[in-house]
Amino acid sequence: MAKVLVVTSGKGGVGKTTSTAALGAALAQSGQKVAVVAFDFGLRNLDLVMGAERRVVFDFINVAQGDANLSQALIRDKRVDTLYLLAASQTRDKDALTEEGVKRVIDELRERFDWVICDSPAGIERGATLAMRYADTAIVIANPEVSSVRDSDRIIGLLDSKTLKAESGEGMEKHLLLTRYDPARAARGEMLSVEDVLEILSIPLLGIIPESQDVLKASNVGAPVSINATSSAAAAAYIDAARRLCGVPVPMTRPSEKVSLFGRFFGRRAA
Amino acid sequence: MSVRPTQAIRFKGRSYFSLTISPELPLADWMARLDGWLERSPGFFSRNAVILDVRDLALDRSGFMGLLEGLRGRGIRVLGVEGADPAWAGADLPPFMPAGKDVRTPESEPAEQGGESAKAAAAAPKPETGWAAPLYIDTPVRSGQCVLHPEGDIIITGSVASGAEVIAAGSIHVYGALRGRAMAGAYGDESARIFCRSLEAELIAVNGMYQTADEIDPALRKKPAQVRLRHGMMVVAKFD
Numbered sequence: 453m454a455k456v457l458v459v460t461s462g463k464g465g466v467g468k469t470t471s472t473a474a475l476g477a478a479l480a481q482s483g484q485k486v487a488v489v490a491f492d493f494g495l496r497n498l499d500l501v502m503g504a505e506r507r508v509v510f511d512f513i514n515v516a517q518g519d520a521n522l523s524q525a526l527i528r529d530k531r532v533d534t535l536y537l538l539a540a541s542q543t544r545d546k547d548a549l550t551e552e553g554v555k556r557v558i559d560e561l562r563e564r565f566d567w568v569i570c571d572s573p574a575g576i577e578r579g580a581t582l583a584m585r586y587a588d589t590a591i592v593i594a595n596p597e598v599s600s601v602r603d604s605d606r607i608i609g610l611l612d613s614k615t616l617k618a619e620s621g622e623g624m625e626k627h628l629l630l631t632r633y634d635p636a637r638a639a640r641g642e643m644l645s646v647e648d649v650l651e652i653l654s655i656p657l658l659g660i661i662p663e664s665q666d667v668l669k670a671s672n673v674g675a676p677v678s679i680n681a682t683s684s685a686a687a688a689a690y691i692d693a694a695r696r697l698c699g700v701p702v703p704m705t706r707p708s709e710k711v712s713l714f715g716r717f718f719g720r721r722a723a
Numbered sequence: 724m725s726v727r728p729t730q731a732i733r734f735k736g737r738s739y740f741s742l743t744i745s746p747e748l749p750l751a752d753w754m755a756r757l758d759g760w761l762e763r764s765p766g767f768f769s770r771n772a773v774i775l776d777v778r779d780l781a782l783d784r785s786g787f788m789g790l791l792e793g794l795r796g797r798g799i800r801v802l803g804v805e806g807a808d809p810a811w812a813g814a815d816l817p818p819f820m821p822a823g824k825d826v827r828t829p830e831s832e833p834a835e836q837g838g839e840s841a842k843a844a845a846a847a848p849k850p851e852t853g854w855a856a857p858l859y860i861d862t863p864v865r866s867g868q869c870v871l872h873p874e875g876d877i878i879i880t881g882s883v884a885s886g887a888e889v890i891a892a893g894s895i896h897v898y899g900a901l902r903g904r905a906m907a908g909a910y911g912d913e914s915a916r917i918f919c920r921s922l923e924a925e926l927i928a929v930n931g932m933y934q935t936a937d938e939i940d941p942a943l944r945k946k947p948a949q950v951r952l953r954h955g956m957m958v959v960a961k962f963d
Contacts, residue, residue: 605884609865654863
């Protein structure tokens, strides 16, 4: 039986799709069977980041409505053979979906995989609430920036009210993944510090992903960053976060500003 | 463009007593009984506007509109509707109300009460003079959540996020940071207070008198504070 994760944030553009792909790939590389599932119906980003946009035949809505079975719709990744993608429809939007349809697809995915990672769309409307409804665990993505943190707080409130776990009284397990963390800007006070974010959101920290140019490069070539640039700091942080999800107690590394010898002598550069 | 006055506006909670009518299916039969009642007491509804309770009534939207029309046609003024599907609400319809509390009907009502199912409901609860249990909240109050306790104090052993609202008939105690909106004494209690460990509120109010974040003394920001009314004026002071 699988664990169903939802990767959600409230605010758009903070790294949900990137993180879904990177965590999914990292988990799959450690031997687990992983399905990453797109819930941004009508928009469709996950298949681009996974590099599968030219191989999509059937999508989530096809499976939910019975036009295709799950085996026909799942797209196997070419680089890691235990990683699969269920793409979102581009031509039909979330109104084509019912809760029962989503439940059926998720239940079937649960039987076949170890991890089912649902990439939520931004916002708090039906797409986002559908993505979180049947999840066991939530990974809340936030940038260390005020509007992102406030939106993430809102989404945490929804996780505690609009999900099956919340309605049954069990409560949903939540983890914070702090993305696009820039230590230099945090030191200058331009960005919220990790402590500020944790104080406001009050959920356990899963990992801190540093701001990195490798993320954009990876999505441009259609590869999750944890596969494309394994030596980058961002990839290493995602790999550590994936290990923490599996219960391995990896110590949290705080991304720090790398100061060269030159920099140390001549102080901060002029703005 | 003229500058709008910045004085506060008072708003208070007040309770009113109203009769509720609860129709039963089949509607045609109930309407006939209503007509019988109107024949016996023709002036009754001109003295009393009513709340319409459709809580357990299996009606669809057209049935509901028909019912409203039937009441309107008989000169019965509907103050509000309880128990209707929120999707049916409209600007031209009576307001949809939250559930009221049943109270015993006073003796002054006309003796012809007998046949009809006239239930009396209070529109808003009066502030109790006796002890009422406080509402305890041990988890952080998240953005977008609204905590309402119309009967007493609210005690929060955590923080209130920006974008959250806490509304109490009594006092509000926040053993954490207050970042959202807090409205104490919301049902007419001038002695209510607000306490917090770190004042970062967007709006604080006691019995209708309010201050927004802009108006609060910046020296008190992020400090432990107590908010109360003194002679009708809001006083925000550091609380050590």
